[in-house]
Amino acid sequence: GLRGQLSSRPDQYASVRPDRVPEDVGNGVVTHGGDEEPDLYGMDPIAFEALVADLFRAMGMQAVTTQRSGDGGVDIDALDPTPIRGGKIVVQVKRYRNTVPPTAVRDLYGTVQDAGANKGVLVTTSGFGPGSYTFANGKPLELVTGSELVDLLHRHGLRGRLGSGGERPVPTQRTAPDGGTGTDDHNVLGMYWSGNVALDVCALVCRGNRVLDDDHFVFFNNPRTPDGTVRTLVPVAPDKAAVQVSFDALPTHADRLVVIAAIDPVANPAADLSGFTDAGIRLLDAGRTPLDQLEVSDGRPGETALVLGSFRRRANDDWEFVGGGKGYRGGLEELVQEYGIEVE
Structure with missing residues (x-):
């Protein structure tokens, strides 16, 4: 969680340059992009996972990102220390622009069962369709859309926006093509x-x-x-x-x-x-x-x-x-x- 590094010669107590120090970690504000709100769509995938992990930590949980390979479909391992309702949480992040398919939600549910976790959370920069919510209903799954993610980030002192139009996306009103065979999202x-x-x-x-x-x-x-x-x-x-x-x-x-x-x-x-x-x-x-x-x-x-x-x-x-x-x-x-x- 502190991104520690191992000395090349630990037997000789050789020092390493600290990447983050304890006072930089915890309840402090992490900007991820300086003074300007970072565009979540344009973030490096690893940096995006790190931002989501920071969000979980800012919400009072323990959270670490997993290795890039052999993670079993888990991007972040989190632990909610809250008695009774807390426990192990597996988190997947999807930096998508299009709607997350229901297959991703089904896969997350399988990962929750395989990992013996209390809950699975799928965080995305886009959204979910009716089929995803139908499948998740009654299961230990939580789906976090892009607009909800931005709101959570801001409420916990973190930064992020979706695209260049502002902090929160506003659904636009579109008219379906009269012929019904165009490229509209239907x-x-x-x-x-x-x-x-x-x-x-x-x-x-x-x-x-x-x-x-x-x-x-x-x-x-x-x-x-x-x-x-x-x-x-x-x-x-x-x-x-x-x-x-x-x-x-x-x-x-x-x-x-x-x-x-x-x-x-x-x-x-x-x-x-x-x-x-x-x-x-x-x-x-x-x-x-x-x-x-x-x-x-x-x-x-x-x-x-x-x-x-x-x-x-x-x-x-x-x-x-x-x-x-x-x-x-x-x-x-x-x-x-x-x-x-x-x-x-």
Whole structure:
């Protein structure tokens, strides 16, 4: 932790030049870049790991960076001395600009189990998608985004910023390309289920439990929102329905995207959701590469519409998936009325 050096001739008590002295370590302010806020994106990877280790130490923990090889997927070993809730913590750092994939969160969980640690922490300069938060839910994992990292650094007397625009990143409002085939950062939600029941899969862009307006109810008669951030797609096997979502470009006052399914009254006028089983949502990237698989509730006899789940905006502007399961006997009409849609 003090970056000590071994004398080349310890038997002769040969001195070494100190790299850091005790009074420089501890609760003092470490600037990592002089008077100017250092850009975390541009930092040397080793220096970035050292900064994160300094943060853990400033928070009252013991922390050391690991060797560059043979670290078993651990960048920092930390120990929280707090009784009861403390213990061994393994830390991974990702100096990314793009969203951290869910596979990194799964790998961290495996490392936590292999190391016998109490907790795993993944620190990044970017953010995490809904699949990552879904996987981490209920597990001894903590995900720290770039904006949260900058805030923690400043609160503990350390320095850092993300890019040249300021200390904290502010999500920008973007409009998805009208054709839906550009390079915008979007996800595809692919819905699949067993059985031959025909379903209409729809999406509601909401604030709380109220849809923003009728134009933000995406279904067979309204295949896209006015700004194109949510739109229906032609599904590709094994999916039976698909919706494209540009999460970062959704209206800033929207905090929820609700995904629902309902019996198609034309194709299956007498059917119910008892045939809706083994269902799920595949979270795909813009190239339809699978990122995560989200389980949803099976249907029940007598019900003809079902809330599959909702993606909810967190305080740091990341999104997490929350499973649904509420069914409706009155079909799509009854369900959407609960979200503020007036059905004539």
